[in-house]
Amino acid sequence: MASERQFNAVPPVLLTADGSTEGVLQVVDTAGLYFGMSCQLQNNTSPSLTVYVKTVVDSTTMYVGPTRGGLDHNVDLSAFTVATASTISAQAQNKASVPNESRLLATYETDPVNAWRTVPVDSYGNHYTKTNPLPVTPFSQFFGSLTLGSLGMPVLFTQCLTDIQYDQVTSTVVGNIETLYFYSDGTLVDTIVITYTSDGWSFQCAGIPGESFLLLEDGGWITLEDNSGFILLE
Secondary structure: OOOOOEEOOEEEEEEOOOOOOOOEEEEOOOOOOOOOOEEEEEOOOOOOEEEEEEEEOOOOEEEEEOOOOOOOOOOOOOOOOOOOOOEEEEOOEEOOOOOHHHHHHHHEEOOOOOEEOOOOEOOOOOEOOOOOOOOOOOOOHHHOOOOHHHHOOHHHHHHHOOOOOOOEEEEEEEOOEEEEEEEEOOEEEEEEEEEEOOOEEEEEEOOOOOEEEEEEOOOOEEEEEOOOOOEEEO
C-alpha cells in the first residue's frame, strides 16, 4: 500500500554478509528501504541497534548511519553477522521532509537531457532498459517463449484451439513465418502458422481445414474462407 506521508513497515530482512565497521550492509533485498528511514538491526546475541538509511546503492547493498541527519555512515556494525541471523527491519513511520530545492535536483536530468524526469523506474530507482526490462506477464502460462506477434493474438488462439487439449507449446521462426506446435503428453495435437505480411499477420490454423485469419495492424481481424472466395468480417 502506498502512502503520501508515511513509509510502510518493512519486515525483517536477513543480512547476507557480516556488517562492516563503516556502516555498509549486504542484505537479501533492499526493496522498501528508503533514504532517511529509521531501522532496527537485530540478531540472536546483541542488543538491537537503531540506524538510519543513508544510501541505497542497489538491490542488495545499503549504507546506514547512527544519526538521522547528514550522510555520515561511520558506524560499527561488526556485531551483526550472518552466523547470528542478523536482520534489518523498519516500523511504519512518517516520511522525512524534503526541501523543494532537493526535490528539483533529485528529478532533474542534466546535460544532455536537460528536462524534468518523468520516466518510470523500478523499485530500486533504476531506469528500465534492455538489460533491465519492464516486467510483463504473458496472457497464458504456456506462451512465455513466443514472439510479440503471436502474443498479440489471444482471440485467434481461442478460435483455433477450441476443444484442443494441450500442455506444451513450442515455437520456431524462419524468416517471416512462425510455427507454433501444440503437444499433449508429448504428442503433437495441433499447429498454427503465422506469416507476417505488409497488411498484418496471416494466421493459419491446421485444426480448421481451408480456413485462415488475417490480423490487421490496427488490431482488427477478418476470417478468410479460402474455398469459397468470400471474406467474412468478424
